[in-house]
Amino acid sequence: MRDAELAQAVRLREEGEPEQARLLLIDLARRHPDDAEVAYQTAWVHDLLGLETEAVPYYETALAEAGLSAAHRLGAYTGYGSTLRGLGRYEQALEVFRRGLEEFPGDGALRTFMAMALHNTGRSGEAVSTLLKVVAESDKAGGYRRAIEYYADNLDEIFS
Incomplete structure (x- = not known):
């Protein structure tokens, strides 16, 4: 029953019926309060609907309990951190992004969202450095990878 209802809720969300999915997921979460997957899907649909404050406790449950696949655990860290930001x-x-990076070192999305939060805390230099490292490690750096990697750690260097 739980699996079928969860699949139905995900299908509703994917088919553009997030409010119906939300109602089904809230009921599922009430009946399965320690189910990480149900909590994750419930958090996701709340975020989708712009109900970020309501998503927070569901993200917390999703990350506190066992049972999420690695992909969904990564999604929970990314979504939760982004929601808090x-x-x-x-x-x-x-803190959420740091915990996520302990489990998923080097993940570009986590690092990018973390850079936004770093900027928001007034640490723009660290934010730019983080973003430069993400770019350098991507296929978008072209022939400039080494230079971008260098400047990621030496942003304020001036040539004499």
Whole structure:
């Protein structure tokens, strides 16, 4: 029953019926309060609907309980941190991104969202450095990878 209802809720969200999905997921979460997957999907649909504050406890449950696939766990860290950042809870967002990076070292999306939170806390130099490293490691650096990597750690260097 739980699996079928969860699949139905995900299908509703994917087919553009997020409010119906939300109602089904809230009921599922009430009946399965320690189910990480149900919590993750419930957080996701709340974020989709712009209900970020309501998403927070579901993200917390999703990350506290066992049972999420690696992809969904990564999505939960990214979504939760981004939600906290959007709510102005920058230091908490940074902590979530750091925890996520402990499990998923080097993930470009986590690092990019973390850079936004770093900027929000006034650490723009660290934010730019983080973004430069993400770019250098991507296929977008072209023949400038080494230079971008260098400047990521030496942003304020002046040639004499």
